Amino acid sequence: MPVKVHVTRMLVRHLNTSPEFTADARDLGELLDVLEKRHEGFRDSICDEAGRIRIYVNVFVNGENVRNEDEPLSTPLGDGDEIYILASVAGGLP
Amino acid sequence: MLLVGTVKGGFILDGDSSRRNWKLRGPYFDGYETYDMVADATDSRKPNLYAAVNTWTWGPVIYKSTNLGQSWKRAKSSPRFAARKGKKGKKGALAVKRTWNIQPDGDGRLYAGVEPAALFVSKDDSDSWQEFEALNHHETRDKWQPGNGGLCLHTIVVHPRDKKKIRVGISAVGVIGSDDGGKKWRFMNKNIRVDFAPKKYPEWGQCVHKIDVNPSKPDTLYLQNHGGVYKSEDFGEKWKEIDKGLPSDFGFPIAVNRTQPDTAYVFPLIGMGRFAPEGKFKVWITRNGGKDWTASDNGLPERAYFGVLREALAVDGEEPGGVYCGTTSGQVYYTRDDGGSWEQMVDKLPRITSVSMLSN
Numbered sequence: 001m002p003v004k005v006h007v008t009r010m011l012v013r014h015l016n017t018s019p020e021f022t023a024d025a026r027d028l029g030e031l032l033d034v035l036e037k038r039h040e041g042f043r044d045s046i047c048d049e050a051g052r053i054r055i056y057v058n059v060f061v062n063g064e065n066v067r068n069e070d071e072p073l074s075t076p077l078g079d080g081d082e083i084y085i086l087a088s089v090a091g092g093l094p
Numbered sequence: 095m096l097l098v099g100t101v102k103g104g105f106i107l108d109g110d111s112s113r114r115n116w117k118l119r120g121p122y123f124d125g126y127e128t129y130d131m132v133a134d135a136t137d138s139r140k141p142n143l144y145a146a147v148n149t150w151t152w153g154p155v156i157y158k159s160t161n162l163g164q165s166w167k168r169a170k171s172s173p174r175f176a177a178r179k180g181k182k183g184k185k186g187a188l189a190v191k192r193t194w195n196i197q198p199d200g201d202g203r204l205y206a207g208v209e210p211a212a213l214f215v216s217k218d219d220s221d222s223w224q225e226f227e228a229l230n231h232h233e234t235r236d237k238w239q240p241g242n243g244g245l246c247l248h249t250i251v252v253h254p255r256d257k258k259k260i261r262v263g264i265s266a267v268g269v270i271g272s273d274d275g276g277k278k279w280r281f282m283n284k285n286i287r288v289d290f291a292p293k294k295y296p297e298w299g300q301c302v303h304k305i306d307v308n309p310s311k312p313d314t315l316y317l318q319n320h321g322g323v324y325k326s327e328d329f330g331e332k333w334k335e336i337d338k339g340l341p342s343d344f345g346f347p348i349a350v351n352r353t354q355p356d357t358a359y360v361f362p363l364i365g366m367g368r369f370a371p372e373g374k375f376k377v378w379i380t381r382n383g384g385k386d387w388t389a390s391d392n393g394l395p396e397r398a399y400f401g402v403l404r405e406a407l408a409v410d411g412e413e414p415g416g417v418y419c420g421t422t423s424g425q426v427y428y429t430r431d432d433g434g435s436w437e438q439m440v441d442k443l444p445r446i447t448s449v450s451m452l453s454n
Binding site for chain 1: 116124149150151152153168170174175176177187188189190436
């Protein structure tokens, strides 16, 4: 079940990844595990060690932001799904 | 080489042997908040540099340089709490928000203090980190309260001769120590005052701001508290207040001269404004172990309303001693003659969170 993943340039720079991936995963948590194997530190950059999506990270699955779901990492993924991993706007930082 | 952490990345100032001429490099770490930058000179021929970089997006990460800052790499791992049964994914589970302090012990271990308050150690140059379970999940933890900067473990002092003795400072919990390498921990706040609770001398709940030690007098610690400057001559078993003569007993940093163990430096601040009393920017120096203090301000601005954060005062090991002071307005002031006169090394950096010296 390949899905397509797009990541923000900030993350590309932080982890030295490519900006797009295809990967096989049944849910979001599994996708992060797959990408962690390709790029050490990937999962930790998206989630803290308690499994919560980091406060300034948004994850869109087919256009829907899942970060505020009860169990966002359990979001099911299917063939052809498109995932965007982006930093949220934080213009208030001094 | 002066390592300077700021809220917008890290910088390095390369000095010559006269300590007169400095050249600025940086910023590093993409402008992310950098709370500490240190050198581990365990192998003096090949010191590693480490930086505590707290990215607002991707979490706190440790960066490492093996070529004196010419290039930096994200460490293989950064301090993280281990999963605890029943806590995973729950709102209350601990997760590292910031790394505040990195402390090499000179024996191959690298300690890291984080927010929420916890201590970690790496024995493999930051490839992996282990928790100090008995401290990080101390039976009193649920009652710990944060200071204004957060509930953070910001100070780590390892006994220079007995590396199993560790003292840490947590705001606002106080000094906690271990004598067995971190298996057991106990509060060590005897005689340290609390001005913000009904009980003036509780077992814990102090807001210690910084502790320093001169390795040649390893049992003598100097401590800047939220209220009061203190000294211990038994590595923290008991403390004595030594702030008589200072214009304010509030401040953040404290540093001890590396060749003169009875000489220490503080930067008193007004508690509410976090700037020097009357805006007179002065470093105060004791040369007799805290019996009295004198102001040192020759060359420092006469009127300035910035402060100096807890990690932003450093000393070198030269004779006469150099003292380096980073301000919340982005200047570094320094003295090459142990406070006789001061010069500005650099201006217009972002708010400085840490300074640390790697001597040649």
